[in-house]
Amino acid sequence: xxxxxxxxxxxxxxxxxxxxxxxxxxxxxxxxxxxxxxxxxxxxxxxxxxxxxxxxxxxxxxxxxxxxxxxxxxxxxxxxxxxxxxxxxxxxxxxxxxxxxxxxxxxxxxxxxxxxxxxxxxxxxxxxxxxxxxxxxxxxxxxxxxxxxxxxxxxxxxxxxxxxxxxxxxxxxxxxxxxxxxxxxxxxxxxxxxxxxxxxxxxxxxxxxxxxxxxxxxxxxxxxxxxxxxxxxxxxxxxxxxxxxxxxxxxxxxxxxxxxxxxxxxxxxxxxxxxxxxxxxxxxxxxxxxxxxxxxxxxxxxxxxxxxxxxxxxxxxxxxxxxxxxxxxxxxxxxxxxxxxxxxxxxxxxxxxxxxxxxxxxxxxxxxxxxxxxxxxxxxxxxxxxxxxxxxxxxxxxxxxxxxxxxxxxxxxxxxxxxxxxxxxxxxxxxxxxxxxxxxxxxxxxxxxx
Numbered sequence: 001x002x003x004x005x006x007x008x009x010x011x012x013x014x015x016x017x018x019x020x021x022x023x024x025x026x027x028x029x030x031x032x033x034x035x036x037x038x039x040x041x042x043x044x045x046x047x048x049x050x051x052x053x054x055x056x057x058x059x060x061x062x063x064x065x066x067x068x069x070x071x072x073x074x075x076x077x078x079x080x081x082x083x084x085x086x087x088x089x090x091x092x093x094x095x096x097x098x099x100x101x102x103x104x105x106x107x108x109x110x111x112x113x114x115x116x117x118x119x120x121x122x123x124x125x126x127x128x129x130x131x132x133x134x135x136x137x138x139x140x141x142x143x144x145x146x147x148x149x150x151x152x153x154x155x156x157x158x159x160x161x162x163x164x165x166x167x168x169x170x171x172x173x174x175x176x177x178x179x180x181x182x183x184x185x186x187x188x189x190x191x192x193x194x195x196x197x198x199x200x201x202x203x204x205x206x207x208x209x210x211x212x213x214x215x216x217x218x219x220x221x222x223x224x225x226x227x228x229x230x231x232x233x234x235x236x237x238x239x240x241x242x243x244x245x246x247x248x249x250x251x252x253x254x255x256x257x258x259x260x261x262x263x264x265x266x267x268x269x270x271x272x273x274x275x276x277x278x279x280x281x282x283x284x285x286x287x288x289x290x291x292x293x294x295x296x297x298x299x300x301x302x303x304x305x306x307x308x309x310x311x312x313x314x315x316x317x318x319x320x321x322x323x324x325x326x327x328x329x330x331x332x333x334x335x336x337x338x339x340x341x342x343x344x345x346x347x348x349x350x351x352x353x354x355x356x357x358x359x360x361x362x363x364x365x366x367x368x369x370x371x372x373x374x375x376x377x378x379x380x381x382x383x384x385x386x387x388x389x390x391x392x393x394x395x396x397x398x399x400x401x402x403x404x405x406x407x408x409x410x411x412x413x414x415x416x417x418x419x420x421x422x423x424x425x426x427x428x429x430x431x432x433x434x435x436x437x438x439x440x441x442x443x444x445x446x447x448x449x450x
Contacts, residue, residue, distance in 0.1 A: 033101055042105040047078075049106040054080050055097040066098070067172055079172055086351065087268055088188030090173065174198040175265060179219075181207035181293055183318040187265035207293055210258035229291030231255065231283045237331070239436040243285045243292055244331060246439070249276030249299075256281050259297060263314045267350060270312055278302055279311060282335075284328060295319045298328050302444040307388070309336045309343025313353060323428055325356040330432045333364075336386035337434075339441040344388040359424070361387060361395040366421045369401075369411060 035047065044050065047066050054064040064080040067090070071077075076095045081087060175187045179202055197203055197214050204219035205212050208228040213219040232255050233247035249256045256276040264270050279299045285292035296315035301308060310332050315325045336343040345357060364385055369376070378396075382389045396402040396411065403412045 035100065038100065038103055042103065044105050047103070050103050051083070051106070052103045053099040054078075054082070054093060055099075056082070061099070081171070087171065088266075090171075175203050176201055178203045178205055178262075178265065180205045180262075180316070180318075185317055188317075189265060189268050191261055191264035193261060205258075205262065208291060210255060210262060210294075212258070212261075230285065231292065231294070233281070233283065236282075236439045237432075237437050238287075239433050241287045242327075242430065243287050245283045245285065245292075247281040247283060249279040249281060252281075253277070259283070260312075263297070263312060266317060267312065267314060269348065269350065282328075282331065284324065284331070295324050296328050298332055300332070302442075306346075307341065307343060308346045309333070309341070309386075310345040313345065323430060325352075326360050326428060327430060327432060329356060329360045333386045334432050334434055334437060335439060335441075338437070338439055342382050342386050342388045344391055357391075358395065358398060361391060362399045363421065363424055363428075365392060365395060365401075366399075366413065366417065367425070369413060370418070370421075 039045065039047065039050075042050065048068060049065065051063055051065050053061045055061050062085075063083045065083060066078050067081055068079040069076055070079075070092075072094075077092045078095065078098050079090065079092050080098070081090045170190050172190060173187055174190050175193060175198060178185050178187060184202070193203070193212065197212065200214045202216075203212055203214065204216060206219070206222060206226055206228075208230065209226055209232075211222060211226075213222055230243070231245040231247060232252050233245040235243060236246045237244035247256060253276055256279070257274055259281060260270070260274075260276065278301055280302055281297055281299045283297040284295045286295055287293075294316065296313075296319060298313040299311045301311055304311075310329075313325075313328055313332075315328065332345075333343065345353070349357060364387065365381065368381060368384060378389050378392050381387070381392055385392075387395075393402070399417070401411055401413065401417070403410050
């Protein structure tokens, strides 16, 4: 995986004349300033949460939020989040790249109660106060009501209260580099690994059992003892060098928990770490003479009231941009076809996940419509593809294929759309072959336990 700063400079930094400043003038403006005096003027206690211009590795100046600071030798470093950019681009920067002279306090949150009260009569305010007073529990009732505390069952470290600092901690990357097989990768986000592992320069992961080690010596000892050469589940698909394994979150709890911790390094909104029992995991691997190497995975609930066929999906960064994400999505819908259901991914999707799903949905629907010789309804399309009707409608609208003509909706495929579709399909050199799938669906509702 490349340097995230490089990614920021090449792919994510918009071309803007206002965001760029002359480096020499900016350095002259920074100078040596009294941080304490600056904070007093802003009426804040600490620099964390404040905003100021920060120089990116590409040389541009962007507004950023200062999340933390530390001493590195004789220099102060700041952990910054660039405003309006993804958190995976957050980084530690030296103080020479931070323009503290233009430091601004944290943005003030608007008090909705005060804003909503503007323009109302005094009588309405008094009525509202009386109602609030009536609804206020007595001291005895307050004592009798138990307070909910502690982490959620999902194992998330994000809490409602920000007083204990957990929210700030969860916003900062805590693992510098991981080594998985022959790849060294820089994580994108925070993951709740044990605190003793956050200080090591490289976190070593066994590519077969995903056990983590804090030193190379411990990792070598583990490799000599580890007997696994593939994920500890049932192989349900194999074609050429591509494999899929099905794992039960209850039976293979240790592996699935380690897989969730690894996934959290690259997924910002993932909150499942330890309670893996209600989930099934489908792990995609590439096979060679050494064993089956983890490429990506998706998980889904054993019983989903919302009919989700994917709860979490990830392609590891070292395998991205090679079509594996589309293969994972295609495989999830092949399982839904065997189950005789329509499915949809759990929302919200990440930015990269949304792009992958939109691409797969549009390609699948255009491929289906191109082969049709008779009119077809959206519900019939959902039956054939196992894509939910709501997702089909949104995809057709987003791809501008749904037109309103003479009082009814029509599906229109233009030559330009078909030409673009052919180019995209030419890139999909590997497809899921349903004939190679060995999958028997289980009705978990009829079973007493998971």
